[in-house]
Amino acid sequence: MLELTEVTKVYRGGKRAVDGLTMRLGTGLVGLLGPNGAGKSSLMRIVATITRPSSGRVLFEGTDVVAKPSALRRTLGYLPQDFGVYPHLTATEFLSYLAAVKGVSARSARARIGEVLELVNLTEAGKRPLGRYSGGMLRRVGIAQLLLTDPRVLVVDEPTAGLDPQERVRFRNLLSDLATDRLVLLSTHIVSDIESVAGDIAILAAGRLRHRGAPEDLLRVVDGQVWEVVAGPGEIAALQARFVVSRVSHTAAGTRVRLLSPSPPGADAVAVTPDLEDAYLHLVR
Numbered sequence: 139m140l141e142l143t144e145v146t147k148v149y150r151g152g153k154r155a156v157d158g159l160t161m162r163l164g165t166g167l168v169g170l171l172g173p174n175g176a177g178k179s180s181l182m183r184i185v186a187t188i189t190r191p192s193s194g195r196v197l198f199e200g201t202d203v204v205a206k207p208s209a210l211r212r213t214l215g216y217l218p219q220d221f222g223v224y225p226h227l228t229a230t231e232f233l234s235y236l237a238a239v240k241g242v243s244a245r246s247a248r249a250r251i252g253e254v255l256e257l258v259n260l261t262e263a264g265k266r267p268l269g270r271y272s273g274g275m276l277r278r279v280g281i282a283q284l285l286l287t288d289p290r291v292l293v294v295d296e297p298t299a300g301l302d303p304q305e306r307v308r309f310r311n312l313l314s315d316l317a318t319d320r321l322v323l324l325s326t327h328i329v330s331d332i333e334s335v336a337g338d339i340a341i342l343a344a345g346r347l348r349h350r351g352a353p354e355d356l357l358r359v360v361d362g363q364v365w366e367v368v369a370g371p372g373e374i375a376a377l378q379a380r381f382v383v384s385r386v387s388h389t390a391a392g393t394r395v396r397l398l399s400p401s402p403p404g405a406d407a408v409a410v411t412p413d414l415e416d417a418y419l420h421l422v423r
């Protein structure tokens with residue numbers, strides 16, 4: 139559906155936020171995972187046709203989206219990181235306003251708003267002013283506005299920021315449902331946001347694609363390289379200086395340090411089964 143070739147974004151001042159990125163995106167949920175500053179938002183703004191790449195090409199169904207953005211824009215839903223609402227409007231009023239901006243006729247907007255509020259489980263709350271919504275409810279309004287026009291491409295930037303764990307789960311499931319017949323490109327710096335829903339994970343660091351594949355492929359990257367050692371209070375800093383430490387947990391038996399190393403880091407190190415967090419840290423270090 140979308141084809142990115144050698145996409146680069148250099149901002150004024152010389153910051154290379156996206157650096158020669160090539161990837162193909164089809165139907166399904168793609169998790170774009172990377173630390174702060176990796177270039178995720180820049181890439182998402184390029185796909186959403188808000189920002190132009192400095193060089194490289196983005197094709198949507200074979201059409202260059204820089205030269206001809208309209209075909210993609212017609213079927214695109216974009217939820218930016220800083221999605222803002224008017225606090226005095228109710229969800230229904232706010233969505234009616236956005237539907238008008240998106241060129242949806244008043245009659246079809248009325249029916250569609252009812253449907254999308256139902257989809258995001260806000261039918262009851264739809265008559266309340268948005269100023270009284272929780273963070274999670276506002277993110278759901280953000281998703282509802284994406285769906286006003288039934289887009290085939292959804293670009294969702296760090297959607298779980300500020301959500302409580304229950305809202306995170308609900309949100310993940312909603313996006314995963316939507317991805318059955320659409321492309322959902324979801325960016326995050328939190329591994330657990332995507333590990334249960336994305337069958338396809340792209341890892342970005344310093345503007346470059348470090349890895350792309352299914353979670354199993356990612357795990358293979360650190361196969362045989364994850365260890366656990368028991369450390370004394372003074373040893374943790376030294377381990378952190380020598381290895382990528384993925385977790386430190388304090389137990390009755392002492393402090394357990396989980397770390398990445400191609401060979402056993404010590405005589406009493408125990409090999410453990412890698413998880414996605416280990417693989418992610420290995421790839422972005």
Ligand SMILES: Nc1ncnc2c1ncn2[C@@H]1O[C@H](COP(=O)(O)OP(=O)(O)OP(=O)(O)O)[C@@H](O)[C@H]1O
Nearest residue numbers: 149150153155172173174175176177178179180181
């Ligand atoms: N308009 C801009 N002008 C100059 N530099 C920018 C601009 N937007 C982003 N950057 C820089 O480009 C780099 C990538 O930023 P970007 O926001 O794309 O990353 P990100 O992965 O989304 O990070 P975050 O999760 O913190 O939003 C950062 O170093 C950022 O400071």
